[in-house]
Amino acid sequence: MKNPKGTASIQVIERMARLLDALAAYPDSASLKFLSADTGLHPSTAHRILASLAEQGFVERTEAGDYRLGRKLARLGCRVNARLDVRREAQEVMERLRDRIGETVNLTVREGDEVVYVERAIANRMMRVEQVIGSRAPLHVTAVGKMMLAEEGEEAIAAYAERTGLPAFTEHTLTDPEALVTEARAAAERGYALDDEEAELGVGCIGALVRDAGGNVVAGLSVSAPIERRRAEWIPLVRAAAEEISRRLGWNGG
């Protein structure tokens, strides 16, 4: 059994990644039992890997013996955030936008075939949309995800569709590759994308892209609201906010 997936990767590292991802899914800490179950790894193997990770500071152990993500990840992670200074720059702009329209504003970055929520400004209303920081969603069910796909061209979208099978989250999810391409192209031309209950029934989003000094897409900004409260007037506001963050990152139009 050699390289079943054709990837030239080291087994332990792939397994470690699975363990860390599983661990990140728990709000605070998790026991060996759950982690080995979630990852499908033999408890003995999971234990050995986790012990090694603990030794290096990638995970920590609670008094109860459970595992949680470690300080070293925070340290290394803050280097990454410092590099793409998005979060820091975005925070203020996001809060202004939230105050202006009264709905939740999210900042997401792409990771593989998904977007990850990295920052947010939550609406202070009884009914609101709220994403957990660190949670993920496939590209094709989110407004910014569709724009990120559009950046890569039609072949890449086709490849994405092939790879993921465009799983449906609601009856409105775009499950047809053709429709996704059309929608993505339209969004790129307009400079914003909508999500009409494609990820969750009753939730509507407006999203726009954030670019760094080099013009590369580094994040996506979006407003998420109950669909009946969403207003077309917000579109220019979302675009302006995304552009404001881009400008702070050194992007001068384009």
Add this chain to the structure above:
Amino acid sequence: MKNPKGTASIQVIERMARLLDALAAYPDSASLKFLSADTGLHPSTAHRILASLAEQGFVERTEAGDYRLGRKLARLGCRVNARLDVRREAQEVMERLRDRIGETVNLTVREGDEVVYVERAIANRMMRVEQVIGSRAPLHVTAVGKMMLAEEGEEAIAAYAERTGLPAFTEHTLTDPEALVTEARAAAERGYALDDEEAELGVGCIGALVRDAGGNVVAGLSVSAPIERRRAEWIPLVRAAAEEISRRLGWNGG
């Protein structure tokens, strides 16, 4: 050659940690050549591990083929930071303290035998002390480090001295285990510690500890200034700021 250090760790994970640390030492990106040289790993081995890490998103590759820390680290890291919400809570307090006394304020967390700088509010003066976020310093040459040592008791300080050899950074560095124990105990009793040019000539610090809801030390707050500008009047301000952050984290005195 089995477990030369007696540790039951997985080799690849230890090597991966070395590579990531080496990578973190570079401001932006680094080439395979430097990374393998820095870590002492065979280029072939370093390449294979880095490729695997890249596959999992722990590192990314630049257009030039260089390596840099990846998004996944930011994502996992932000989970850690969200847990110990220190940085977010600290930011505002730190800026207020900085504005009050006009000198650089740092937030550090402990990692093994070192403190890591995770947040800061920089003095806006021509001459100022400025630490790079992510950089480190041994416990015994910093104000907060000495307080963190004091938390663990004398035996632990002795063990630390034994382990590290208390390397001298300046002629004022405490290189005698006895002196370090005395100093640490005094600092713990006072509730603050000083650093009198022990890390760098001309730099003086005042540090105090930040505790979470459980009373555990989660970080250290310190003011760093040119030694001749440092004032004893700042001591209560630093302590108050550290306590304010602790309070926000749920700590109610102790």
Add this chain to the structure above:
DNA sequence: TTCTATTTTTCACAATATGAAAATACCGAG
């Protein structure tokens, strides 16, 4: 072009991680 400096792939080998099983630690219930 040719030469040099890096990066990447290859491959035979043995060191290394694996996982079944046994041992230990941990709890709750009685």
Add this chain to the structure above:
DNA sequence: CTCGGTATTTTCATATTGTGAAAAATAGAA
């Protein structure tokens, strides 16, 4: 306090897996 079930940790024989020398490919400089 003891028993019984559960979770964690260690052990150990095994072959799978990662290793690193060397060769191949790639990129740059002259």
